Amino acid sequence: MGFYSRFFKAPIIAILAVAAFVLLTPAALTVARAETAQAAPSDNSRVAVDQANPAEQKSLAGKAIDKVKEVAKSAGDILSRVPCRAPKGGAKTMGSLPHVAAKLVAGKPVLIIAFGSSSTQGFGSTSPEFTYPNRLAAQLRRHYPGADITVLNRGKGGEDAPEMMKRLQTEVIDANPDMVIWQVGTNAVLRNLDPAETAHLVEDGIARIQAAGADLVLVDPQYSPAVNAKAENASRMVKLLGKVAELRHVGFFPRFEVMRDWHEGQSMPFESFVVADGLHMNDWGYACFAQLLGDDIIKSVGQIKLGVNVPANVQAYRPM
Template sequence: MSSLRPFCLTPALAATAATLLLLLTPASQSRAQTHAAPATPAPVQPADPASAPHAQTTVAATSPEQRGITARAIDKVKEVARSAGDIFSRVPCLPPKGGSKAMGSLPHVASKLVAGQPVVIVAFGSSSTAGFGASSPEFNYPNRLAAQLRRHYPTADITVVNAGVGGEDAPEMMKRLQTQVIDVHPDMVIWQVGTNAVLRNLDPGETAKLVEDGISRIQAAGGTDIVLVDPQYSPAVNQRAESAGKMIKLLGNVAELRKVGIFPRFEVMRDWHENQSIPVEGFVIADGLHMNDWGYACFAQLLADDIIRSVGQIKLGVNVPADVKTYRPM
């Protein structure tokens, strides 16, 4: 398969492109709200029809050099849009072959969506959550997840908060659990953890204990579905196969004990390579660790599919006991 090529816009190009897109396509402002963000952006005032001629004059009055910069910036923006639109037409995002069906449900977030109430999802984790390796913030998994859910539920008020900090694992995450997770009062927490512990040779057992304590604190606050995401299948992680295997097993045990979800990222990504014959470089960047645009997109797609499936269960009146939250996607 052809690999996705990251690109980079300079601040000047990005600012120019953003300005033009706001002038030329005001509707894009509403689409931008699908993107998850750790902070609320400054509000953009609606376009004033009376100011439109002035805006057009301003664009037309730019120098030839500025028009050249503008054209290149717009080309880059179009390139991003094309990449986003056809990313799965190159290689489809498929669930693991022979994978187990979803078990249980995500009752809190699903019930909110069914009732038409606002939904808040916190993506908690390290660089895989922050989006290191993606060619643009638009392509990190929290933004992809938000966009997918909003496409499926266009009238819903859905917020996905990106609380990922690169390089962290359970010890550092526990220090910000209260302020960045519990105090947000989310309907769902997706907790990606364990990879950096493997790379740093931390004791998998100690990591599992911290994660279990964190889950207990989130559950004590009430009203939150929790899904753990285990380490990724990648060359850097596979070099420490014994430690990675222990971490994956222990996180699975914690999820079962605390009755929360587990997204088996390692097995999902291994299936991409071993059963779907996708080269590792097709979903991992050159550092041998982080996912690329396609990897993040498929990860988000599979997560979104399971949320959508859970909503469907509740709409159909499936009786899911309140204490049954454990599930495995696909």
């Protein structure tokens, strides 16, 4: 745990450094002006000095601004990935994503819709950019720098399959996505809904999404204290969703097993990746989830054999 906490504090330290430089910049500007006034006996002589030494025109304030930019870039690099690994042995392959791969190869825009409840919406994150759909979008754009990739967040807190099916057409299918990432099942567990009925609704939804011509990745519930309190229902839900994904030949991201490995396999306490409500992920949890999901998507896209020359910006999958 010490490794994770120390590493994740790095962006905060960098951001604080940025703030410090910004606060100090006016003071640096004042000092620079005072020193210039004392050193130059007249405006004419100062102009002559400046013209004779153009390399010395950079003020302390300018240097401070340059340092702000440097530190900000460093903070952004740190935030691009987190120290996060997949469960030992690795997850099963997600399968191919032919529609996304074809769009990337053709150089056409790619639209991904993140469909789900509060953990898709981003409850528990400290900023919209730290939600999993935004983190995923940033990762895919870094990996395919020449591609036009959009990830729309269609998460709505408190919902599960019955409510999601009511807005599936208008908020997902009508947008003509190339891929849908459907996170479902958590609220059904918490509300004691029948896992078999949820699985049936999800299967119907998958059929509609496939008929619309989109790739699909199913995401099961999170492993957290609130979900674990309904252990029997949670276990049934996870198994049934995995079965549906297998039967319908769609991608499956085993979030439950990934998060369980954080806690049991990697000895991370729940507070390392879950907020105080015992249910929703924190910034690190969303980052790792998005990162592993993105790695699987990239790997699956790279496995497509289209029989055409792939542009240089459509890169092969590289392990973490």
